[in-house]
Amino acid sequence: MSELWLDSCVRSGRRLATVAAFGVCALLAAPAPAQQPPVGNAQQGKIIGYTCLGCHGIEGYRNAYPDYAVPRLRGQSVTYLVTALQEYRDGQRAYPTMHLQALSLSAQQMADVAAYLGGKPVTAKPVPAAAVPAAAQVCASCHGSNGIGVAPMYPTLAGQHESYLIRVLHEYQSGYRQNPIMSGIAHSLTNAQIRIVAAYFSHLKPGLHTVPRPYTRWSGR
Numbered sequence: 001m002s003e004l005w006l007d008s009c010v011r012s013g014r015r016l017a018t019v020a021a022f023g024v025c026a027l028l029a030a031p032a033p034a035q036q037p038p039v040g041n042a043q044q045g046k047i048i049g050y051t052c053l054g055c056h057g058i059e060g061y062r063n064a065y066p067d068y069a070v071p072r073l074r075g076q077s078v079t080y081l082v083t084a085l086q087e088y089r090d091g092q093r094a095y096p097t098m099h100l101q102a103l104s105l106s107a108q109q110m111a112d113v114a115a116y117l118g119g120k121p122v123t124a125k126p127v128p129a130a131a132v133p134a135a136a137q138v139c140a141s142c143h144g145s146n147g148i149g150v151a152p153m154y155p156t157l158a159g160q161h162e163s164y165l166i167r168v169l170h171e172y173q174s175g176y177r178q179n180p181i182m183s184g185i186a187h188s189l190t191n192a193q194i195r196i197v198a199a200y201f202s203h204l205k206p207g208l209h210t211v212p213r214p215y216t217r218w219s220g221r
């Protein structure tokens with residue numbers, strides 16, 4: 001069913017204002033809005049997101065045991081950020097702190113905080129195939145030769161912390177993170193290949209950034 005049809009439905013509904021025409025349209029159109037994910041409001045997200053910046057708003061902040069850098073979120077696909085939060089909430093990702101953070105958020109709050117933290121998605125020119133290391137070529141079909149996800153469901157890897165990319169690929173291998181696509185791909189990688197792809201994607205520019213923290217008395221400026 002095309003959007004055009006629905007659009008004309010709505011317009012003819014308004015124009016004719018006949019109960020019959022509008023009724024049929026409303027019946028057919030009704031399921032669509034229910035399936036729409038909530039639209040994020042970055043201003044609202046900024047309020048919720050304040051607590052997130054305790055980890056995600058400090059450049060170079062690291063997770064202890066195991067030691068790796070907390071992921072950069074600014075410039076990330078907002079759709080992907082929402083998916084990631086749902087996965088922490090529902091247990092496909094086992095990281096305990098993020099599980100608790102995600103559990104406390106409604107669907108609307110997830111959309112809001114993702115819109116705030118992600119901001120404007122980063123864009124970049126494609127990288128010529130010859131410049132992409134062999135181990136990273138298979139990744140490019142989803143994560144882009146330039147490390148920018150080719151569709152909103154694919155995370156951007158460009159500029160992400162190298163230690164985080166290595167950690168996460170091991171999480172997919174161990175089952176600590178479960179994803180039908182990435183688990184299979186991660187299993188096919190050797191440790192040497194993981195180091196190569198992590199180095200390649202983390203060094204690409206333009207890329208992701210740490211969310212800047214608003215001025216507080218803790219920010220030391």
Ligand code: HEC
Binds near residue numbers: 052085098167
């Ligand atoms: C105590 C530190 C801490 C706090 C507070 C925190 N996070 Fe995280 N976050 C992490 C770590 C560490 C990871 C990576 C976990 C893993 O290995 O999956 C992460 C991962 C994420 C990811 C996945 C990113 C990706 O590239 O897949 C998202 C999205 C996220 N956090 C959002 C949030 C939001 C929203 C909040 C606030 C409501 C928040 N975080 C609060 C430490 C934190």
Ligand code: HEC
Binds near residue numbers: 071087140153155169
């Ligand atoms: C068919 C598409 C596809 C291919 C090919 C692919 N990925 Fe992914 N990748 C995804 C999807 C989808 C996700 C999100 C999974 C999730 O929600 O946990 C993802 C997630 C990731 C993440 C987690 C990002 C984050 O911010 O936490 C990393 C790292 C990653 N992929 C690396 C790679 C590497 C390296 C390759 C090549 C060896 C690769 N991927 C190939 C689809 C793909």
